Amino acid sequence: MYKKYLILIRMHHWVKNLLIFFPILLSFNEYSNQSIINSVYVFISFCFVSSGIYIFNDIQDANLDKKNIRTKNRPIANGEISHKNGYILSILFMALSFLILTIFIPKCLIFILLYVIINILYSIYLKYLVFLDAIAVSSGFIIRILAGGVAADISQSLWTLLIIAFSSISFALGKRLGQLVINNDYLSANWNKKLLKFLFLVSILCTLIFYGLFSFDPNVALRHESNIIWLSFPIIIAIFTRYLYIAWNGIYLGDPMDSILKDKILQSLSLIWCIIIFYIFII
Secondary structure, three states, X not given: OOHHHHHHHOHHHHHHHHHHHHHHHHOHHHOOHHHHHHHHHHHHHHXXXXXXXXXXXXXXXXXXXXXXXXXXXXXXXXXXXXXXXXXXXXXXXXXXXXXXXXXXXXXHHHHXXXXXXXXXXXXXXXXXXXOHHHHHHXXXXXXXXXXXXXXXXXXXXXXXXXXHHHHHHHHHHHHHHHHHHHOHHHOOOOOOHHHHHHHHHHHHHHXXXXXXXXXXXXXXXXXXXXXXXXXXXXXXXXXHHHHHHHHHOOHHHHOHHXXXXXXXXXXXXXXXXXXXXXXXXXX
């Protein structure tokens, strides 16, 4: 009975909300106990609100999901959970999110509100518009890291924001390419394959360029008290090259979450990157 509700709220997607802790991870010498507590509150809040948005989007996409081999068994698409119950749960999760921040860290309410507005617009309208659909999805990652920075009282560098912006656009475009390769009907927006491939390649290239500039920037090295940040750069190149291959060939329908949860090579590369980052910024 409860399994269908666990599937509905997509708990495995909560891993995206770990971005909220990136400001602390990348500025470990600037954190305080209160910043960690605040970040935990924001993390929990984003887990609730993202689940609420997923439910709302599933209701809007129910008919489309029925045609998609990856989504046809979602509880709302297959009729296990009614639209009415879906709306009730969606509102409940969003209300809990707002309540947590209102009580514990109201200065981050604006980020939750912005996240909700953009994603509701996406579910209703923006997902049908070429490029704006990807921008709307990728904006959620920017909002998360900005909220994490405000919660922890740690300012974000321009490099961090550029890297997150273009990497999230890359993942959004990669997912659409992976779906388009398998079946054009899986997409809400009428994407041209050549345009999509071009933008996907450009976004990955921009991500790698900005990461490279970040890793070799002497000011970054000074702030983080480390001159070996560049060691993580080759691994980032390998990670995005692997994801490029996955999306280009429609593996896992280009879904970045499915890719990281199922692809052993991507998992190994990501683990190596995490170990290097942990060593550079924390140890």
